[in-house]
Amino acid sequence: MTPRSRGESVAAAVRIADAEGIEAASMRRVATEVGTATTALYRYVARKDDLLELMIDSVFGEQPPPAKPSGGRQADLRLFGRWSRALTLRHPWMAFLSAGATFGPNRLRSAEYVFGAAQPLGLDIDRMMAAVDGAG
Secondary structure, three states, rough: OOOOOOHHHHHHHHHHHHOHHHHHOOHHHHHHOOOOOOOOHOOOOHHHHHHHHHHHHHHOOOOOOOOOOOOOEEEEEHHHHHHHHHHHHOOHHHHHHHOOOOHHHHHHHHHHHHHHHHHHOOOOOOHHHHHHHHOO
């Protein structure tokens, strides 16, 4: 049996990491979870680092922040902080992986939100990226 989709493999990896820690989410363990051979999993994910990137983007998409900031900078940044904290509490392994990870569509959406909220602060892009990279 092979997984029905890349998404099914990613969801299994997230469940494993949530329950047992990120170290437990090996390619072999994910394949076992979805009922396939490890080699079949590589049809959907070329390598473990790719799986980790997909896991990160997947959890960023679970309950994304609003599409646009409200315009109240403090309230918007506070909302993002609470959102980021809730994400890390649901998925503690994210605290170790998300910094420096590739920006997939879901993670990019959250970054755009915080960039929009922080824009009035006049920070350069490097400082904003550092803030976003450290916040979830």
